[in-house]
Each structure stands twice: as C-alpha cells, then as structure tokens.
Amino acid sequence: MKLRLVFILFVLISFPVLSQTFTMEEIGKFTFPSELTADRSGTQLAWAMYEQGKRNVYYAEAPRFEPQKLTAFDEDDGQEITGLHFSKDGNWLVFVRGGDHGGYLYSSTVNVDNLPTLPKVEIWKINLTTKAVSIIGEGDDLVMGPDSNLAFLKNGKVWTMDLAKDLDATQLFDIKGTVNSMEFSPDGKSLAFTVNRGGHQLIGIYRDAETPIQFISPSFHRYSQPKWSPDGSKLAFIKTLGGTGAAFPLLEPRHDPWEIWHADVASGEAEMLWKAPETLRGSHRYFFFSYPNQNELVFESYHDGWQHLYALDIEDKKESLLTPGDYMVEQIKLSPNGSRILFSANYGPQEEDKDLRHIGSVDLKNKKLTWETSGEGIEAYPVALADGQLAYFSATPQRPHLVTVKKGDQAQMLQADLIPSDFPQKQLVTPKQVKFTAPDGTTVYGQLFEKEGGSSQKPGVVFVHGGPQRQMLLGWSYMDYYTNTYALNQYLAEMGFVVLSVNFRLGIGYGYEFHRPAYGYYQGAVEYQDVKAGGEFLANLPQVNREKIGIYGGSYGGYLTALALARDSGLFKVGVDIHGVHDLDGRYDLPEGYEVAPDYEKAKEIAWNSSPIADLDTWTSPVLFIHSDDDRNVNVSQTTNLIRRFDELKKPYESILIPGDTHHWMKWKNMIRVSNETAKFLQKHLMN
Secondary structure (H helix, E strand, O other), X not given: OHHHHHHHHHHHHHOOOOOOOOOHHHHOOOXXXXXXXXXXXXXXXXXXXXXXXXXXXXXXXOOOOOOEEOOOOOOOOOOOEEEEEEOOOOOEEEEEEOOOOOOOXXXXXXXXXXXXXXXXXXXXXXXXXXXXXXXXXXXXXXXXXXXXXXXXXEOOEEEEEEOOOOOOOEEOOOOOOEEEEEEEOOOOOOEEEEEEOOOOEEEEEEOOOOOOOEEOOOOOOEEEEXXXXXXXXXXXXXXXXXXXXXXXXXXXXXXXXXEXXXXXXXXXXXXXXXXXXXXXXXXXXXXXXXXXXXXXXXXXXXXXXXXEXXXXXXXXXXXXXXXXXXXOEEEEEEOOOOOEEEEEEOOOOOHHHHHOEEEEEEEOOOOEEEEOOOOOOEEEEEEEOHHHOEEEEEEXXXXXXXXXXXXXOEEEEOOHHHOOOOOOHHHOOOOEEEEEEOOOOOEEEEEEEOOOOOOOOEEEEEEEOOXXXXXXXXXXXXXXXXXXXXXXXHHHHHHOOEEEEEEOOOOOOOOHHHHOXXXXXXXXXXXXXXXXXXXXXXXXXXXXXXXXXXXXXXXXXXXXXXXXXXXXXXXXXXXXXEOOOOOOHHHHOOOOOOOOOOOHHHHXXXXXXXXXXXXXXXXXXXXXXXXXXXXXXXXXXXXXXXXXXXXXXXXXXXXXXXXXXXXXXOOHHHHHXXXXXXXXXXXXXXXX
C-alpha cells in the first residue's frame, strides 16, 4: 500500500496536471482608462475609467496627481463616456455620456438594458471648484471656445453655451447642409466649420449674428480639417475630390489624390501648399493635421511606406520627415503651447518592439526626436503636462492599462488600487512573439499564449482580430474591444489551450504593403492565407494536437473565422463566429441607371467567391454564431441571412442573439457572457 502511494505521488510530481485557477469573470475585471486629457496649463489631468461596465470620470492635479473620482455612474448600463475636455479657463470639465463612438451612427442612443424609455446621448459638465456634476442636454462633438464657452453639434447644427452661466444652450446659426467639424479662432471670436452639402463640402467662418457667413475659396471639392494659424490670419485645410466620378475598373488600384491648402482669412483666397505623391502609398491620409506655429504645418501621411509625421514649411512649401524609420506612429497629440508633438509607435531595438507601443516626442523648434519610454511594456495615448512632464496609459503582459505620469526618469502609476484583489495578474502568461510564412512568401507575426505544464498534446485555438486595420500586441491592448479578447486569450490559455493570435495582412504595424495588399477582402481575400498559415503553424507545434485546432474572431475576425470553417474544416475543427461579415458581393449593389464599371460582373464574382457564404458545401465544422441586434458596425442581417442558409441546408449550428447591445459589448455582463460561451463551445468540441 505504501509503495503504491509513493508511485502515485511520483507520477503527480513528474507529470503536472494543468489546473484552472481563475474564471472569465475574474480576468474580466481589468481596468481600462480612456479619454486622457490635460488642461492648457498642463497642471490638471482627467480621464475616464472602465471597471466592470461602470464608467466614471477621474481627475488629478499637479504636483501630486492624486486621483479623485468625480462622477458616480455605478451601474453596468452600457453608457460610455467620450469627448472629455477641460474648458479653456481650466475651471470646467465636459464630456458626452451615451452612444457608441466606435461605430457608425455613433450619436445614436444605446439601450443595452432594453428599457421602455430610451437613454439619451447627453453632454455633462463638472465644476472643478465645487465638483458639482450636472447635465447640459443632448448633443455631441464637443469643441471648447474661449474661457468657459462650449460649442457642440446637435442634429448637424452648431449650438453654444457658457458653462459658467446658468443658461440653456442656444443654436449659434442655421445653414443648409450638415455641419460635421468646427474650430474656434485663437481669439475665440470666429468659428471655422465644415458643412457637407452632398457631393461637395465647404469651409465656412461664422463671426456674429449680423455678419454673413464667409466661405473660404468655395469649390466643387471636399474641404476638411480646417486649422487656424496661431495669429488667426490664415486657415489650412485638406482638399479632396468631390462628386462621384467615372466608373473606373473596380479591380484596378488607383491613386486617391489629396492636397494641403492655405487660405488668407481676410480675402478668402487659398493656394495649394502640398500635394500627395501620385502613388498608392500617397493615397492614404490620416487624421492628424496641425498648425503649431506661424511657420509650418504638421501632418500624418503614408507616402514613404510607413505612417509618419511630416513638417511642411509654409514659405518654401517643402516637407521634412519628423519620424524616420520602419515603424508607424499613432495617437498623436500636440502640446498646448505647440512646441512639441507626442505620439505612440511600435519602435525599439528589439524584434518584439514591432508588437509593442512606446512614446516618442519631437521638439518642433530643432526637430529633435526623443524616445520617452522603452522596454517590454505598452505605452499609449500620451498628453503633455507642465515642466516637460507627460502622462499616458501603460500596461504589461500581466497588468492592464493604468494612467501613468512621467517626471524625468521617474514614472508614477496612478490607481493601482483599482485592480481588484481577485484579478489574476500573477497567473497570466506572457505571450511570445512568433512568425511564420504564408504560401506567397509573406512573413506574418503572431502572439502565442501558452500556460506551462498540462498535457503533452494540447488543443490549439487561432484568434483572428477585427478591423481589419488593427494590430494585436504582446500585452494588454490600448483598445477597449481588444482588452476583452486579450482577456479571453489569457483565459483560454489558462484552460489548457495553446492560443495563436494572428496579425494577418490588412492589419497595421508592418508597413504599407502589408496594410494595403492587392487582392484583399472582397477583392480576393488574400489575407486568409495568413490565417490558414497560422493554423498550420499551430498544428505543427510539438505540444499541439493537430486534430484539435479551433478558431474564433469577431467582426472582420468573424468573417475570417467563417471563411476558415467554410474552406478548411479539415484544419479548423470548430469555430466561434462573432458578428462576422458573410456576404460580400452586396458591396457592389447599384441602383438601376447607375454607370457600371467595365469589370463590374467580374468584381461581383470575385466578391462572392471571397465570401464564406460561397463555400457552405464544404463547411462541416461545428460553429457558434453570436451577434447583437443593435450592431452599428456589422449589420445583424449578415448573421441572420447566413443562419437562414444553414437552416435551409439543414446544417447544424448553435447561436446566441443578444438584443439591444452593439458591436462593442457596451454592457460588461454581455461581454463576459460572450467570452464564456466562446470558451465553453471550444472546450466542448476540443477538450471533452
């Protein structure tokens, strides 16, 4: 009897059993800050914090930056907080509560609790002297005016109010068309705005109730992003083509031109300063565009093959690259005094830095580039503070994002106490960077999640992100949707799966040709070969059972999941398709009488063949479909119509419809449910 006991103990010690130590609910208690902003003096800091569906505004003041909770929204009610701004005088905070600003119709109400009375998308204000919180009324798209003045959009019109006065907001002016952006002049006496009038978009300047609106160099084009010079005498803006144009071949890549123009405000006359190179790389512009000083403009462009920052000299019209190197910049922010640009980038000396983010800055006076952070963490969304300090979000593979203040070489992490005691930080694995080769020779990167111990032959799961213009990282994501999937990947690893997150083509972070490949999506789905190559890479790992490979993904990842199950059920034995796209030829539907491109029928055929719905005959793997029915990114009909075909073909499937929520699982309990159901379905088919 004693010998048998010794033998059993020897077996247990020599061959450790993989035991699950945390639940999806526990890892789902991650912290997620957003909307980080500072006042003009750089001494006040504010942000929104997400905690298990509860979203609140926090505030901290120099020099100690001790966080204070300013709001009491303590229900998991799906009402997000966006547009957080300080007033110009620093006495007020304003924000928008409600909507889904990660989707289309972002100002449309979100009703995740399916209440008989719809919630509203409302503007709130906080008096920073008394800390009193109150509602202003319905509206969105906030812009701060002089002192305590606020402008915002409601129903495509401009409304204003003085935060310090107990008066209702009033509509500033009426105009034909829909106003969609605006910016106050430096003296606060004029408002530049863009108004969409169908095929063209104008820039107007409003001065007062008696003065006619001035249109800047009106044309039949589309003007956007008006920026005032610091002295208020000039306006810079982006000019693109208007109208609809000829029906060029759909399958032939074409340059999409854009230009930077400069206008004299007094005369309204404008001239072109810069024209994007007439290349495919030069077709793609990005949102950052600034007028930091009287001498230059700073803009973001892709024309050298990477998303970079450029300075444009107004006098000689010459550009200069501010961020040279094989990396991308994003989350760009100008300091309040216009002296430096802050940004996040996947730059560093190690190969792993490709899949991380660090903070860089450029001094615009001498054009010196400085890397403010480095290492194995993820730093994102920087803002400038007084005395050369900065604040940003930071995370590691184990710790979720928190606000961090950097003073010289010292970094002060705020709100570590908000991470719950049962959050399994110490149990989380550090994902490993891996790379493999697609059939056409493209190098593809991914992150491998695996817990030590357990079976010598584990089941594998491929995770496919959405977007598709996204990049998964070697740690907690700076995007709310992908904090959810990072948590789920960690949970699946904890359950005993080997998880591979694939950064397939169409994603960002690896240069223009990777981001914008030929024959992608509805023009051939070339990126699917990266996903299949990832599945084969996973299946060939010695610790993975190649007969037990599953796949899951949401949105664009749902599309690729469905494509994998339809085309390669032999490799991908099971999948979870979360709000995926399934029928692509509808992208080419045209009303009767429209001009048809010469390759229209061929393009529709390729789009159909790029769709999962085209390969249902070879789809044999079990599948779980999940979709919410207030999805503003992928219409729920994409799943409804696919399920009907499954019903007609008498194919088995499982499904979950979540009424009232959106694409982004605004309600925490719904996010946890989706993750748990995904894990259970994969476990049922790959482990049981």
